[in-house]
Amino acid sequence: MSDKQIYELINMSDTITFYALDEDYARAVTLLLGEGKCGCRTKDGRSLEYCFTAFHGEAPQEIYDKIERMLKEKDTNLIEALNSVAVCNFAEREIFDEYTENATNEAKWLKWDDAHRTSLNNFGKYARKLAKNIFNNGQKAS
DSSP states (O other), X not given: OTTSEEEEEEOSSSOEEEEESSHHHHHHHHHHXXXXXXEEEETTSOBXXXXXXXXXXXXXXXXXXXXXXXXXXXXXXXXXXXXXXXXXXXXXXXXXXXXXXXXXXXXXXXXXXXXXXXXXXXXXXXXXXXXXXXXXXXXOOO
């Protein structure tokens, strides 16, 4: 994960972090999971533009075009970012990564998620399902 940056998906429930190659991928993850109702910030606290669009209008068309291209091309960087979604804050992320073998151990990931998730919003499960669907057939998870 050294070439990736860590981001927080800002939502009304659990603290969610994920890794993404750059801000375009972080924005894509946030818009796909939050559907315009979540924000995104970097570890240093800077908010990304055009993530929280539900009440502030849409992002520029080029943002949506980039996301559409990522989906059509089954972009591995997007899939990896979605698969890295976890219920933990920035400080806990290293512990999560070590425990779940960088989110590759499905059983440990599920155990962590069950122990740390406090809301019905299951962003991690949805993100993994979305990543699988993108990889398999390019369709959005339901």
